[in-house]
Amino acid sequence: MDSLTFGAINIVVMAVVMWNIPLQFIPLMIWLERKGAAIIQDRIGPLRANIFGIRLFGLLHTIADAIKLLFKEDIIPNHVHRLYYVMAPFWSMTVALVPLMLIPIASPLQIGAHLFRFQVADYSSGLVLLFAITGLGVYGTFFAGWASNNKYSLLGSLRSSAQMISYELGMGLAIVAVLMAYQEISVSSIVEKQSGMMKLFHWVVPLPNWGIFLNPVAFVVFLVSAFAETNRTPFDLVEGESEIVAGYHTEYSSMKFALFFMAEYAHMVVASIVMATLFLGGYQIPYVTTEQLRHNSHYALCAILIIIALLCLIAGIIVYKRAKAYGMSFAEKLGKKEYFVISYLLFAAALMSIFLVPLVVQMRFAALPSQIIVAALQMMALFGKAMIFLWLYVHVRWTLPRFRYDQLMNLGWKILFPVSLLNIAITGIVISFT
Amino acid sequence: MVKIVRRPHLAGMRKLYVVEILGGLLTTLAHVLRNLFFPEKLPTVFYPENRKAIPAAYRGRHRLMKREDGSPRCTACMLCATSCPAFCIHIQAGEADDPFKEKYPVDFTIDLLRCVFCGLCVEACPLDAIRMDVPLVSFAGYRREDVILTKEILLQHENADYAHAPGYNPHRPLSVTHGVHYINFLKNIK
Numbered sequence: 001m002d003s004l005t006f007g008a009i010n011i012v013v014m015a016v017v018m019w020n021i022p023l024q025f026i027p028l029m030i031w032l033e034r035k036g037a038a039i040i041q042d043r044i045g046p047l048r049a050n051i052f053g054i055r056l057f058g059l060l061h062t063i064a065d066a067i068k069l070l071f072k073e074d075i076i077p078n079h080v081h082r083l084y085y086v087m088a089p090f091w092s093m094t095v096a097l098v099p100l101m102l103i104p105i106a107s108p109l110q111i112g113a114h115l116f117r118f119q120v121a122d123y124s125s126g127l128v129l130l131f132a133i134t135g136l137g138v139y140g141t142f143f144a145g146w147a148s149n150n151k152y153s154l155l156g157s158l159r160s161s162a163q164m165i166s167y168e169l170g171m172g173l174a175i176v177a178v179l180m181a182y183q184e185i186s187v188s189s190i191v192e193k194q195s196g197m198m199k200l201f202h203w204v205v206p207l208p209n210w211g212i213f214l215n216p217v218a219f220v221v222f223l224v225s226a227f228a229e230t231n232r233t234p235f236d237l238v239e240g241e242s243e244i245v246a247g248y249h250t251e252y253s254s255m256k257f258a259l260f261f262m263a264e265y266a267h268m269v270v271a272s273i274v275m276a277t278l279f280l281g282g283y284q285i286p287y288v289t290t291e292q293l294r295h296n297s298h299y300a301l302c303a304i305l306i307i308i309a310l311l312c313l314i315a316g317i318i319v320y321k322r323a324k325a326y327g328m329s330f331a332e333k334l335g336k337k338e339y340f341v342i343s344y345l346l347f348a349a350a351l352m353s354i355f356l357v358p359l360v361v362q363m364r365f366a367a368l369p370s371q372i373i374v375a376a377l378q379m380m381a382l383f384g385k386a387m388i389f390l391w392l393y394v395h396v397r398w399t400l401p402r403f404r405y406d407q408l409m410n411l412g413w414k415i416l417f418p419v420s421l422l423n424i425a426i427t428g429i430v431i432s433f434t
Numbered sequence: 435m436v437k438i439v440r441r442p443h444l445a446g447m448r449k450l451y452v453v454e455i456l457g458g459l460l461t462t463l464a465h466v467l468r469n470l471f472f473p474e475k476l477p478t479v480f481y482p483e484n485r486k487a488i489p490a491a492y493r494g495r496h497r498l499m500k501r502e503d504g505s506p507r508c509t510a511c512m513l514c515a516t517s518c519p520a521f522c523i524h525i526q527a528g529e530a531d532d533p534f535k536e537k538y539p540v541d542f543t544i545d546l547l548r549c550v551f552c553g554l555c556v557e558a559c560p561l562d563a564i565r566m567d568v569p570l571v572s573f574a575g576y577r578r579e580d581v582i583l584t585k586e587i588l589l590q591h592e593n594a595d596y597a598h599a600p601g602y603n604p605h606r607p608l609s610v611t612h613g614v615h616y617i618n619f620l621k622n623i624k
């Protein structure tokens with residue numbers, strides 16, 4: 001196989017995978033949002049949808065919602081601008097899905113003479129392109145607001161545009177500081193730079209060489225701006241229901257509304273993965289480099305097994321507690337046993353993975369399998385880090401009230417903007433002395 | 435006296451929001467961890483399967499009380515119908531044979547669709563003939579006739595002492611009589 005064909009296959013495979021990552025995360029995120037809201041507010045959350053009594057912790061509600069929205073009548077009001085009206089949800093969704101194409105999710109595999117990248121496009125100025133694409137997201141909201149021909153929609157999209165412009169500034173300047181710290185602009189080399197230990201003025205600091213430790217101020221600014229960019233609480237003035245009905249999607253129904261909804265979650269997933277990539281070392285495992293991992297791939301596999309065991313154990317405890325607390329109250333026959341069965345399965349899986357660890361430690365892997373194992377571990381690391389941010393989105397949404405419009409603008413222009421400017425200056429000074 | 439509440443002056447670190455936001459996040463995190471690992475402490479009741487006991491002072495659906503001889507206590511004095519702000523009590527009075535009471539209700543209908551559950555009819559009745567303590571939390575129906583109470587339905591309760599049976603729960607009856615009344619009542623309303 002020549003390298004061109006291999007490259008083409010690589011790109012197609014990775015494009016399909018990367019396209020699917022946010023799409024698979026969306027139902028999970030909707031579930032997490034509902035359950036997170038419930039659990040923060042001392043409730044139980046959605047639990048009633050079931051198939052023959054199997055409830056799956058309310059995961060089926062997402063499917064029920066999707067079916068409902070798909071079969072609802074798709075109304076296009078008479079007073080809208082048809083082209084922009086139809087285009088807006090698709091625009092939002094597409095723009096939300098594209099930026100992931102520039103993010104590497106594991107270090108490349110060496111297959112024979114070829115290099116299989118876990119990244120669609122290893123573009124040399126990838127970071128700039130990434131933010132250019134993310135910045136297009138505001139057009140989806142704006143088209144929707146303009147085309148709806150409705151004052152509330154227009155107000156919502158107006159707020160959205162103003163907010164995006166204000167926060168894009170802080171975000172861009174935060175990125176400038178990060179770029180200065182890494183001295184790199186391609187996303188894959190930024191991730192590679194974040195392996196190993198942190199060095200400051202030639203001293204080794206006992207911290208991983210991650211952006212969050214290199215440049216904490218930029219991280220905070222970026223985090224706040226990312227919340228504003230995705231229009232999430234506390235910056236969700238765009239759809240402030242108490243003031244402007246539902247904002248830009250007031251006139252939308254059925255699957256077009258669902259697309260906006262999904263685009264918001266896709267945006268969150270992308271923003272989380274970008275933040276994990278830029279500030280939490282991407283797919284890097286703290287303290288060890290990819291080379292070290294590949295030479296000790298049996299330990300990497302052990303680490304995967306131990307992580308699976310721990311996750312299964314915690315999930316098992318949570319499910320078992322629920323089975324005891326309210327499993328018996330379910331009316332259906334299967335429902336009474338379901339939670340017990342699931343928790344026992346989880347405990348069994350945890351035990352299995354623990355028993356496999358001593359076997360795996362004695363194994364030695366060839367070059368390619370060990371690379372694949374390391375890649376799997378790195379993907380787990382990246383998505384684990386992204387999950388932290390995704391949970392933070394949910395957690396913040398159900399903790400903080402919405403900002404007032406002037407507070408929002410003050411925060412953007414009077415705090416984040418100067419802080420990130422100052423941060424650039426300080427970063428420059430530090431870099432010039434090292 | 436007028437009390438003026440001034441806007442709290444935010445200064446220093448509080449103005450940066452960071453500390454305040456972290457404090458708020460910690461509060462909700464405590465809830466998350468408690469509810470994740472101790473779900474039995476959640477107050478939620480799985481409603482159709484489990485039901486909470488109905489409190490003694492519950493103002494529920496109407497019923498009519500009976501005398502010892504089984505005839506309705508009501509003398510069709512019309513006080514309840516007059517005091518009803520929704521005009522939903524319809525009484526048709528008839529002359530009674532008993533020399534001590536002039537009238538009795540031939541027909542006594544309460545249109546629950548119009549009733550606002552104010553309880554004024556109970557307040558107005560001089561004979562304690564009408565009460566609103568039927569321990570039912572859900573009495574919706576599929577047809578209008580299901581929620582228009584006739585005299586027969588109102589009189590089905592055999593003077594059961596609902597109000598003084600604290601914690602009365604129709605699904606876990608405290609005594610046999612309560613259960614029987616409730617089951618009879620359900621049979622008849624359908």
Ligand code: SF4
Pocket residue numbers: 514517518519520521522523544548549550551552553554555556
């Ligand atoms: S509760 Fe109020 S509205 Fe209902 S019947 Fe009695 S007086 Fe009328």
Ligand code: SF4
Pocket residue numbers: 507508509510511512513514515525558559560561562563564
């Ligand atoms: S006030 Fe009492 S006695 Fe008079 S009509 Fe109403 S229920 Fe009967």
